[in-house]
Structures are given as structure tokens and as C-alpha cells.
Amino acid sequence: MAAQRGRDLLLKVDAGGTGSFTTVAGLRARRLAFNAAAVDVTDTDSAGRWRELLAGAGVRRASLSGSGLFKDQASDAAVRQLFFDGVIRPWQVVVPDFGTIEGPFQLTGLEYAGNHDGEVTYEMALESAGALSFTGA
Incomplete structure (x- = not known):
């Protein structure tokens, strides 16, 4: 498989819980990490x-995490509202030539930043809140 462009990794949200996903616009960086806690059963034997x-x-x-610029009023408003409401909604991560990971996530962090001579940026963090599914490309 050839190398993939990072910009093709998409983060999408179903803000209304209706099954309709919207791409979160303006992201410059996205990250998906999987973790599993180990259960230690070591004993004297x-x-x-x-x-x-x-x-x-x-x-x-x-x-899930992402950072970028505000470019699309609708997706920006949806992300902000999800944080303030504290609700859990379906999200998708589309990985090119790999597949789509989908499941419930809660937005656990939302940060805004801006320099006097630059644009306003944001960062967001999400944590899974249930079982995830994977659909191959």
C-alpha cells in the first residue's frame, strides 16, 4: 500500500443522533489511539x-483528538454544543484505504487559542463510551 495523505483521515460526527454524519471542518491534525488494560494474574506458581x-x-x-481552525460554522457549533451538553454521540474516523471506525464518544476537552497576529485555533479530545465497530475499505 502506498503512503496516505494525513488530510484524508476524516473525523465525522452525528451531532443530532440521527445517523447523518458531518465532517468536522478545519482540522489540521487528527489522532486515534486504542488502549487495553492488562489484567495481571501472576502468582507464586x-x-x-x-x-x-x-x-x-x-x-x-x-x-480521539483533533486540532485545527474554525472554517465551517455548522460543524463548529455542533462540536461546541456537544461539549456543553455533555452528551454521547456517534463519531466516525475514516482512515483512507483502511476503513471506518465508528462508535459512541464523549467530547471531554475543548480548547481555544489564538495569537494577536494569527488565527483562532481549537483542540478537542474525545473518549469512547461504548463498543466500537470497524468496516473495512
Whole structure:
């Protein structure tokens, strides 16, 4: 597979919970991270005192983040309202030539910044709030 352009990685939100996804506009950077907590089951009988982990146990989670410029009033307003309402909504991450990850996320951080000689920027952070699905490209 050839290298992919970072700008083709899309972050979309279903702000109204209606099944209609809108691309969050103006993003310059996006990130998706998956994590799983390990469950340590090591005991005195563990071979060579090596740590043992319990397969399939622990909590899995995904984190989404993005930063960029405000360019689209509708998606900007939707993101801001989701934060202030504290609601959980479906989000999608579209990874080119890979697939789409979709599931419920809560917007847990929203930051605005701006220099006197530059544009207003924002950063947002989201945490998964349920099971995620993957659909291959």
C-alpha cells in the first residue's frame, strides 16, 4: 500500500443522533489511539516468576483528538454544543484505504487559542463510551 495523505483521515460526527454524519471542518491534525488494560494474574506458581496476563480481560478504550481552525460554522457549533451538553454521540474516523471506525464518544476537552497576529485555533479530545465497530475499505 502506498503512503496516505494525513488530510484524508476524516473525523465525522452525528451531532443530532440521527445517523447523518458531518465532517468536522478545519482540522489540521487528527489522532486515534486504542488502549487495553492488562489484567495481571501472576502468582507464586507462575513459571520463572514471569508475569502472566489474562487474555481477553480488561477494559478497552479509544481516544480521539483533533486540532485545527474554525472554517465551517455548522460543524463548529455542533462540536461546541456537544461539549456543553455533555452528551454521547456517534463519531466516525475514516482512515483512507483502511476503513471506518465508528462508535459512541464523549467530547471531554475543548480548547481555544489564538495569537494577536494569527488565527483562532481549537483542540478537542474525545473518549469512547461504548463498543466500537470497524468496516473495512
